[in-house]
Amino acid sequence: MSSHYIILGTSVLAVLLAGYLAQMYLPPPKPKVVGIDLGTTFSCVGMYHAVTGNVSVLTTQDGHKCIPSVVAILDDGILVGYDAVAQAEHNPSNTLYDAKRFIGKTFTKEEVDEAQKQYSFKIKADQFGMVSFSVVVNSTERLVSPEDVGSIIIGTLKQAVERNLSVPVNRAVLSVPAEFDEKQRNFTMKAGALAGLEILRVINEPTAAAMAYGLHTKSNIHNVLVVDLGGGTLDVSLLNVQGGMFLTQAMAGNNRLGGQDFNQRLLEYLLERIKEQFKKPLTDKEDLQVLRMKVEEAKLNLTYHDAASISLKLQSFGKASFKETITRVLFEKINSDLFLRVLEPIDRVLQATELTPEEVDEIVLVGGSTRIPRVISLVEEHMKRRPNTDVDPELAVVTGVSVQAGILGGMWPLTVSAVELPTRVKKIHIH
Numbered sequence: 082m083s084s085h086y087i088i089l090g091t092s093v094l095a096v097l098l099a100g101y102l103a104q105m106y107l108p109p110p111k112p113k114v115v116g117i118d119l120g121t122t123f124s125c126v127g128m129y130h131a132v133t134g135n136v137s138v139l140t141t142q143d144g145h146k147c148i149p150s151v152v153a154i155l156d157d158g159i160l161v162g163y164d165a166v167a168q169a170e171h172n173p174s175n176t177l178y179d180a181k182r183f184i185g186k187t188f189t190k191e192e193v194d195e196a197q198k199q200y201s202f203k204i205k206a207d208q209f210g211m212v213s214f215s216v217v218v219n220s221t222e223r224l225v226s227p228e229d230v231g232s233i234i235i236g237t238l239k240q241a242v243e244r245n246l247s248v249p250v251n252r253a254v255l256s257v258p259a260e261f262d263e264k265q266r267n268f269t270m271k272a273g274a275l276a277g278l279e280i281l282r283v284i285n286e287p288t289a290a291a292m293a294y295g296l297h298t299k300s301n302i303h304n305v306l307v308v309d310l311g312g313g314t315l316d317v318s319l320l321n322v323q324g325g326m327f328l329t330q331a332m333a334g335n336n337r338l339g340g341q342d343f344n345q346r347l348l349e350y351l352l353e354r355i356k357e358q359f360k361k362p363l364t365d366k367e368d369l370q371v372l373r374m375k376v377e378e379a380k381l382n383l384t385y386h387d388a389a390s391i392s393l394k395l396q397s398f399g400k401a402s403f404k405e406t407i408t409r410v411l412f413e414k415i416n417s418d419l420f421l422r423v424l425e426p427i428d429r430v431l432q433a434t435e436l437t438p439e440e441v442d443e444i445v446l447v448g449g450s451t452r453i454p455r456v457i458s459l460v461e462e463h464m465k466r467r468p469n470t471d472v473d474p475e476l477a478v479v480t481g482v483s484v485q486a487g488i489l490g491g492m493w494p495l496t497v498s499a500v501e502l503p504t505r506v507k508k509i510h511i512h
Contacts, residue, residue, distance in 0.1 A: 114252045114281060114490035115242050116483030118289075119231055119269065121181045122312025122339070123147040123449070126238035127479045128245075129487025136293075136483045138476050141241040147449075147475060151178045152233045154216045154225065161237045170366040173201035175216045179313065180230035182336070183212045185261070185268030231272030239276055253278045254486040256478050259285040259318050259329050260508040281489050287318040288327045288499050289481030290447045293472045297325045297499055304330075306430070306441045308460060308468070309478075310423060311448035313339040316508075317426040319434050319441075328502040331433035333426035333509035338419065340380070340450040346415045347407065348376050351391065354405055365397030383409045384452050413455045420455050422511075424463050429509045444468040449475040 112128040116136075125147040127138045138146045141162070148162030153169070153176045160168065169176040179200070187210030188196070197204050203215040205224065213224040235253075242250045257269050266283050273280040287307035296302045302322055309316040316334035320327055351372060355363045363369060375391045382389035392404045413420070431438065444464055450456065451474045461467050472480060485499055 112246070112487065112490060114254060114486040115239075115250055116254050116256075116289075116479055116481075116486040117235060117238055117273070118256050118286075118479035118482060119181065119235060119272070120147075120150055120311060120478075121179060121314055122150055122341070123475070124150045124234050124238060125476065125479045126242055127476075127483030127486075128242065129483045129490070131487075134487075136480045136487075138479055138483075139238075139241050139245055141238060148234075148237065149178070150181065150230075150234055151176060152180075152230050153177070154218055154223070156219050159233060161233060167370075170370040174203065175218075177202055177214050177216070177225065177230050180214075180227040184227040184231060184272070185265035186212070188212055228268050228272040228275060231269065232275035235273055235276040235278065239278060251277065251279055252281055252490070254482050254489060255280055255283045256286045256289045256482045257283045258316060259287050259332055260316075260334075282485065284482060284485055284499060285318075285327070285329065285501060286316070286447070286478050287320055287329065287445075288501055289479075289485065290445050290477040291320060291322060291327065291443075292481035292484050292499055293477045294443070294445055294469055294481075296322055296443060296445075297327070300324070302442045304434075304436060304441050305443045305445060306427070306464070307445045307447060308423070308427065308451060309334075309447040310450040310456060311339050312450065313337070313341050315339060315423060315426060317430050319430040319436070326500045326502055329504045329506050331430035331509075332506055333429035333433070333511060335422065335426065335511045337512070338422055339448075342419055343412075343416050343450065343453070344373070344376050344380060346419065347380065347412060348373060350411075350415055351376065351405060355395070355403055358403065359395075359398050359401065363395065363397065365395070368393075368395050368397050379407050380412070380453075383407065383412050384454065409454070416455075420453075420459055423456055423459060425511050426509070427460070427463065429511065433509065438464045438466065441466065445477065446470060446474045447477045 116127045118125050125138055127136050129136050140146055142148045143163055149166050151165040153160040153165035153172055165176060188206050193204055193206045204212055205215050206212050213226050216223050216225055239250055253273060255269055255273055257266055269283060270280040290307050291305050296305055305320040305322055307318045314336050315338045318329055319331045321330050352363055371393055375393055379389040379391050388406055388408045390406050394400045394402055444466055446468045457468060
């Protein structure tokens with residue numbers, strides 16, 4: 082009998098030793114499931130790596146990890162991301178963006194008419210109120226659904242993963258806004274399916290952001306405030322976290338406030354300066370497109386520097402040079418009222434949950450616009466607590482959703498999976 086125990090014990094030790102040696106010396110398995118953040122303004126994809134437990138957010142286009150959620154339909158093909166943005170001024174009616182705002186939603190005729198005022202492409206609704214975008218390809222009208230646009234963007238991200246791994250990828254986890262209902266979640270999953278992916282799960286963006294910070298594994302963290310300020314929307318959520326379980330206690334936000342609005346204020350300031358210098362307004366589409374790109378570049382530079390220089394030659398003014406230095410102080414001044422509006426949904430979720438700022442255990446910033454120093458300082462002053470900025474806010478959601486993808490893919494070291502408890506909380510919309 083004792084010999085049997087010796088053999089059994091030796092076998093167990095051999096298996097454990099083999100596993101240890103495999104982890105130490107064999108290459109880790111390639112990720113089986115990827116995490117995708119299909120954003121309103123930008124989208125990106127990440128992978129969870131076995132052994133290290135690290136997440137890589139992949140370079141998708143022209144050295145960028147995040148690509149604009151923009152699709153251009155041309156007579157001879159389709160452009161995505163930065164390529165689509167570059168030609169937008171010349172092809173506005175066939176350049177589609179903000180598709181996520183329409184996915185899985187029904188609209189009344191009045192709502193469609195109101196939305197149409199904000200977009201240069203044509204919006205149409207069927208008899209059920211489901212929206213499609215009307216584009217003209219080779220002189221023929223073609224209807225493109227929001228999930229079609231989403232699938233094209235997801236397909237581009239899928240190709241980036243396959244270039245990196247040199248193997249096909251067919252499974253993913255997607256993030257969605259916490260306010261999305263079941264229909265919107267299903268249509269988002271449909272976008273993934275159209276791109277050739279099996280969507281194993283969708284998780285809420287605030288939950289994903291909290292997971293990026295590892296808050297689902299910390300026993301002393303309970304109330305988490307997630308401030309998500311992206312290119313076009315502001316969403317604030319108050320989560321209760323208990324041992325990997327997430328409950329959304331309150332949501333509030335402004336669907337028309339984000340980095341694009343800050344850019345627009347700076348653009349308007351520069352257009353006025355150009356008008357003063359050249360005694361006439363700038364109307365040339367190519368010059369305007371270049372100026373918009375310079376504005377975005379300046380805004381990013383002001384995140385890390387006290388001033389940024391803008392310099393360009395205006396083709397419509399005989400290649401005349403225009404130069405302007407924008408200080409961070411000036412940028413904050415022309416956007417002061419917009420920055421203050423970031424605090425409104427924070428107050429609303431605190432009121433809804435009857436919590437004081439002191440009762441919030443952690444503040445998580447999500448979205449590229451939360452890198453703006455004035456936004457960080459305002460939140461800190463208002464909440465009397467420094468927000469957690471350990472994770473790049475632009476990559477927080479994709480990082481968290483990639484962790485969840487790794488868990489579902491069985492990648493070791495295994496960690497606690499997120500469990501989202503159902504909630505009947507409705508988002509408080511602020512205009």
